[in-house]
Amino acid sequence: MSGVTEVPDVPEPPAYRDGAIDLLGVIGYGALTAFGRLAEDAQLAPTLADRVQVSALAARQFGHFTAVRDRLVELGADPMTAMEPFHAPFDAFHAHTAPKTWLEGLIKAYVGDGFAADFYREVAAFVDPQTRELVIAVLADDGFEAYVVDRVCTAIGAQPDIAGRLALWARRLVGEALSQAQRVAAERDAMTSLLTGTVDRPGVDLAAAGRMFTRLVENHTQRMGRLGLQA
Amino acid sequence: MSGVTEVPDVPEPPAYRDGAIDLLGVIGYGALTAFGRLAEDAQLAPTLADRVQVSALAARQFGHFTAVRDRLVELGADPMTAMEPFHAPFDAFHAHTAPKTWLEGLIKAYVGDGFAADFYREVAAFVDPQTRELVIAVLADDGFEAYVVDRVCTAIGAQPDIAGRLALWARRLVGEALSQAQRVAAERDAMTSLLTGTVDRPGVDLAAAGRMFTRLVENHTQRMGRLGLQA
Numbered sequence: 459m460s461g462v463t464e465v466p467d468v469p470e471p472p473a474y475r476d477g478a479i480d481l482l483g484v485i486g487y488g489a490l491t492a493f494g495r496l497a498e499d500a501q502l503a504p505t506l507a508d509r510v511q512v513s514a515l516a517a518r519q520f521g522h523f524t525a526v527r528d529r530l531v532e533l534g535a536d537p538m539t540a541m542e543p544f545h546a547p548f549d550a551f552h553a554h555t556a557p558k559t560w561l562e563g564l565i566k567a568y569v570g571d572g573f574a575a576d577f578y579r580e581v582a583a584f585v586d587p588q589t590r591e592l593v594i595a596v597l598a599d600d601g602f603e604a605y606v607v608d609r610v611c612t613a614i615g616a617q618p619d620i621a622g623r624l625a626l627w628a629r630r631l632v633g634e635a636l637s638q639a640q641r642v643a644a645e646r647d648a649m650t651s652l653l654t655g656t657v658d659r660p661g662v663d664l665a666a667a668g669r670m671f672t673r674l675v676e677n678h679t680q681r682m683g684r685l686g687l688q689a
Numbered sequence: 690m691s692g693v694t695e696v697p698d699v700p701e702p703p704a705y706r707d708g709a710i711d712l713l714g715v716i717g718y719g720a721l722t723a724f725g726r727l728a729e730d731a732q733l734a735p736t737l738a739d740r741v742q743v744s745a746l747a748a749r750q751f752g753h754f755t756a757v758r759d760r761l762v763e764l765g766a767d768p769m770t771a772m773e774p775f776h777a778p779f780d781a782f783h784a785h786t787a788p789k790t791w792l793e794g795l796i797k798a799y800v801g802d803g804f805a806a807d808f809y810r811e812v813a814a815f816v817d818p819q820t821r822e823l824v825i826a827v828l829a830d831d832g833f834e835a836y837v838v839d840r841v842c843t844a845i846g847a848q849p850d851i852a853g854r855l856a857l858w859a860r861r862l863v864g865e866a867l868s869q870a871q872r873v874a875a876e877r878d879a880m881t882s883l884l885t886g887t888v889d890r891p892g893v894d895l896a897a898a899g900r901m902f903t904r905l906v907e908n909h910t911q912r913m914g915r916l917g918l919q920a
Contacts, residue, residue, distance in 0.1 A: 490741065490744065493728065493744055497724070500725060510721065513721065513724055513725070517724070517752070520744055520748035538737050
């Protein structure tokens with residue numbers, strides 16, 4: 459337990475650590491709201507088997523929350539305080555994108571959370587290795603994709619005219635997510651500076667930022683394609 | 690893997706096994722509905738810390754559900770079919786006892802689920818040892834009690850005039866629970882015969898049934914006492 463360095467797991471310098479805390483804060487609050495939302499969606503499930511499946515997803519999100527919370531505590535941060543800046547944007551996002559049907563809820567969980575997860579993974583490249591590994595493990599798919607793709611494709615197969623409306627819905631989700639992300643970026647210097655860099659540490663240049671945005675859009679287009687929807 | 694008996698973990702005779710499946714079915718569906726209800730209650734929490742605490746309770750209920758489901762599969766039963774007979778009574782119970790406030794939700798989780806858990810533990814004395822151990826592990830308290838007692842007592846301390854209304858609420862919960870339990874008992878011979886016995890196997894006599902009922906009432910009175918409420 460004693461060693462050369464005193465706090466080997468805590469990243470330095472402070473600005474860098476603050477970025478990790480912000481990233482964990484946003485993922486933690488995202489997981490907590492995903493838990494509540496999926497648990498609510500589960501109650502709208504057409505069958506008990508679907509209810510069990512979506513409840514399992516909700517419970518898993520709570521597991522992600524606890525993993526992130528424990529890492530925040532390891533970093534010496536208060537988890538409630540770390541999540542606080544993200545209440546307003548997340549709550550606004552969910553208020554603007556309340557699913558009206560079971561299928562809309564599934565698409566929101568897959569397309570919306572998928573887009574957010576891709577972004578968090580990009581940011582995770584700039585934090586300490588231990589936090590990065592945790593973030594990547596937490597955001598791993600866990601077989602959710604296969605379930606949603608199957609359910610959505612079956613529904614569209616049975617009723618092809620719903621595809622257009624569902625594609626519009628997915629586009630609205632991403633638009634809302636980007637709008638809230640912009641708000642976060644404007645307010646959270648610590649997280650933004652992970653990407654943009656600081657006086658002490660280089661960030662990504664404009665070309666790299668462009669490639670990152672391209673990756674995000676490509677992944678989103680692939681998800682839409684798997685659902686049989688036009689991005 | 691090969692041995693003297695072919696299916697060592699499956700209780701015999703069939704009537705006995707049917708009782709175990711009924712018990713697991715009722716506990717499984719109870720846990721699944723408790724998950725949904727607690728996840729919903731969590732959204733009404735006055736603070737984020739309370740929301741996390743009640744969300745953790747919900748996630749734990751889902752863990753209980755999966756433990757029960759796995760045991761049903763081990764016994765060769767279909768979990769969805771095993772839970773089916775309990776949809777109507779549970780859904781009716783929850784429809785009749787939707788909490789109007791955060792405190793009512795906490796009391797429902799503690800007093801209502803506590804009463805049900807005591808009853809399941811009594812029935813578990815009559816099933817195979819492996820199912821019994823699982824049931825007892827699943828119904829263990831896990832520190833929930835301390836949290837609810839603290840929150841309710843603090844609220845009553847701050848506003849003593851709510852105690853009377855909350856005591857009435859708790860009595861209504863138990864009345865509704867007994868009414869639904871009676872309905873289950875009338876319809877589910879397999880579970881009822883665990884207690885009453887069959888031609889092949891003795892059940893509890895009238896004196897033992899009386900003692901069981903006394904234990905249930907005593908435990909309930911103790912829970913109410915801990916909350917500072919009159920039973």
